[in-house]
Amino acid sequence: MNQYDVIVVGAGNGGLVAACSVAKAGYKTLLLEKHNLPGGCATSFVRGRFEFEAALHELCDTSTSPEADSVKKIFERLGVSVPLESEETLFRAVCPGEDGFDVRLRTGYDNFLADMEAAVPGCHDSVKALLDLNNVLDDAQDYMAGGSMNPAVLISKYPDFVRAASSSTDQVMNALGIPKKAQQILATYWGYLGVPTDDLNCLHYLSLLAAFVNSAPTMPRHRSHELSLDLVRVFQENGGEIRYNSEVTRFLYDKGACVGVAAGGDVFYAKKIVSNIIPNNVFNRSPADAVGKRDRKLANARELGMTFITFYIGLDAPMEELGIDDYSVFIMNDPDNRKQYNHRLDFGMYVVNCLNKVLPNASPEGTSMLFFTLPIMPGDLPEDLTAQTYKKFKNEFAEKYIRDYERVMGVQIMDHIEELVIATPVTFARYLATPDGCIYGYSNARWDSVVARTVAEPMELRIPNLYFCGGHSVRGDGYPSAYITGAMAADKVIKALKEGK
Ligand SMILES: Cc1cc2nc3c(=O)[nH]c(=O)nc-3n(C[C@H](O)[C@H](O)[C@H](O)COP(=O)(O)OP(=O)(O)OC[C@H]3O[C@@H](n4cnc5c(N)ncnc54)[C@H](O)[C@@H]3O)c2cc1C
Numbered sequence: 001m002n003q004y005d006v007i008v009v010g011a012g013n014g015g016l017v018a019a020c021s022v023a024k025a026g027y028k029t030l031l032l033e034k035h036n037l038p039g040g041c042a043t044s045f046v047r048g049r050f051e052f053e054a055a056l057h058e059l060c061d062t063s064t065s066p067e068a069d070s071v072k073k074i075f076e077r078l079g080v081s082v083p084l085e086s087e088e089t090l091f092r093a094v095c096p097g098e099d100g101f102d103v104r105l106r107t108g109y110d111n112f113l114a115d116m117e118a119a120v121p122g123c124h125d126s127v128k129a130l131l132d133l134n135n136v137l138d139d140a141q142d143y144m145a146g147g148s149m150n151p152a153v154l155i156s157k158y159p160d161f162v163r164a165a166s167s168s169t170d171q172v173m174n175a176l177g178i179p180k181k182a183q184q185i186l187a188t189y190w191g192y193l194g195v196p197t198d199d200l201n202c203l204h205y206l207s208l209l210a211a212f213v214n215s216a217p218t219m220p221r222h223r224s225h226e227l228s229l230d231l232v233r234v235f236q237e238n239g240g241e242i243r244y245n246s247e248v249t250r251f252l253y254d255k256g257a258c259v260g261v262a263a264g265g266d267v268f269y270a271k272k273i274v275s276n277i278i279p280n281n282v283f284n285r286s287p288a289d290a291v292g293k294r295d296r297k298l299a300n301a302r303e304l305g306m307t308f309i310t311f312y313i314g315l316d317a318p319m320e321e322l323g324i325d326d327y328s329v330f331i332m333n334d335p336d337n338r339k340q341y342n343h344r345l346d347f348g349m350y351v352v353n354c355l356n357k358v359l360p361n362a363s364p365e366g367t368s369m370l371f372f373t374l375p376i377m378p379g380d381l382p383e384d385l386t387a388q389t390y391k392k393f394k395n396e397f398a399e400k401y402i403r404d405y406e407r408v409m410g411v412q413i414m415d416h417i418e419e420l421v422i423a424t425p426v427t428f429a430r431y432l433a434t435p436d437g438c439i440y441g442y443s444n445a446r447w448d449s450v451v452a453r454t455v456a457e458p459m460e461l462r463i464p465n466l467y468f469c470g471g472h473s474v475r476g477d478g479y480p481s482a483y484i485t486g487a488m489a490a491d492k493v494i495k496a497l498k499e500g501k
Helices: 013-024 071-078 109-119 122-145 151-157 161-165 169-175 180-193 204-215 223-237 280-286 293-301 337-341 387-409 425-432 450-459 479-498
Strands: 001-008 029-031 044-049 049-052 085-087 089-095 101-106 218-220 241-243 249-254 257-263 266-275 307-315 326-332 351-355 370-377 419-425 464-467
Touching: 001 013, 001 257, 001 479, 013 044, 013 479, 029 180, 029 266, 044 307, 044 326, 044 419, 049 223, 049 307, 049 370, 049 419, 071 249, 071 280, 089 180, 089 249, 089 280, 101 109, 101 180, 101 425, 109 122, 109 180, 109 204, 109 419, 122 161, 122 180, 122 204, 122 450, 151 337, 161 450, 169 180, 180 204, 180 337, 180 370, 204 450, 218 337, 223 241, 223 351, 241 419, 249 266, 257 280, 266 479, 280 293, 280 464, 307 387, 326 387, 337 351, 351 387, 370 387, 387 419, 464 479
Parallel strands: 001 029, 001 266, 029 241, 089 326, 266 464
Antiparallel strands: 044 049, 085 218, 089 101, 249 257, 257 266, 307 370, 307 419, 326 351, 351 370
């Protein structure tokens, strides 16, 4: 009988943690994954002699609070054990030109402040005030995570939090008197969040920045696929059943409550269903009358978050020989990040990572790997692209960016390319089945911040028995958010099952 306590749809980061957590609590759990591998974005692939990381630039904990849940605590609780290598430098930001900069920022609170001060003399105190604001935000988030959040208490006890949470990053940096050049350097991480800092919710930006600064970012030795495989191990050791090549094509309802799913010609029933797939795709797979009008409107009102064009490059020479010095380099053609965003298909901003810097043996001896990431928005690809012109478009695009990288960084890599794989939103749409190949769920614009989503959550997506987790969920995008929302969804499911609801 295909009857379970819990069915989890999608084995991305959120789905894996949700599935492990409920299985570990003793519930009969089925995890259904469309692909033949776990992990969603958190995976790797092999071309020739190279195993490329598909997504992860670096793993960070979004919370620096001792109380709030963190990836580290979730992994410890579940028994996930994967060695992680730390990075010492957060990034190098390169913006050529008279008004530009070329700065390396180290991880660690004092190092970071010292590097910022060296780059922009006089900015130390205002940048420190920005980092310290994160402690207030953490306290408030602990209060909110307590489960009985009262907006009036939040406003009176944590006014800075409420102000920051409803302000753009630029508004907060201006209020703190951070010099313009320092703001431009600090804004570098917009490239990981997809929203320029004049619209980027400050809370979201600050929790990312503080996490990177305070706890060194890390990389798993065997790509993020290793993390996904270890989560599958934990799930199976706790009695969980995983089925690959099992795309959920329908969500099933009885008297308005979600009671099961259809996948691969079979039908499965459960007391609770956790969706790691974006609400839009759940609604598309549900009968029209099962989803409330408000939920449909909400899914349509939200803007899809960013996506990427990525190039994965295997080089036939070591990084040192090629003159590549850094793990993460953000290259920008203008110091103003709104302009970078507006010119995102024309060298606005792109990131180049060399995994060998963190993991010297990441590729065979005498070789190295580069990972180019260009933040773009869903719908950015040319409308007239066809199956016939797609390959030409991708190749020309990659060539122009590789040439730009060579020019800006003064290195020569073109003649050393042994493998080149180019992914676009079309690739991500194919592998993740997300609308327009978005990889980050919904955009974290000011009006749709973590706080707004948390406060509004009880009023949203109110289909009985159906829970959501993943990058599209309350905490926004990224590995930590997806893992944490997986744990949050599992907690709710376990509580409801215990109470017999
Ligand atoms: C190129 C790239 C670089 C990135 N870099 C970073 C980074 O450096 N740091 C960071 O924190 N984040 C990064 N991210 C973002 C991060 O990977 C995602 O936010 C996070 O992994 C999303 O996890 P998720 O739980 O939402 O699941 P997803 O990864 O979206 O996985 C969802 C899973 O559901 C499956 N699925 C979909 N539809 C169905 C269906 N109908 N039935 C069954 N299964 C289905 C999919 O196959 C997939 O396995 C990056 C992403 C990409 C693509």
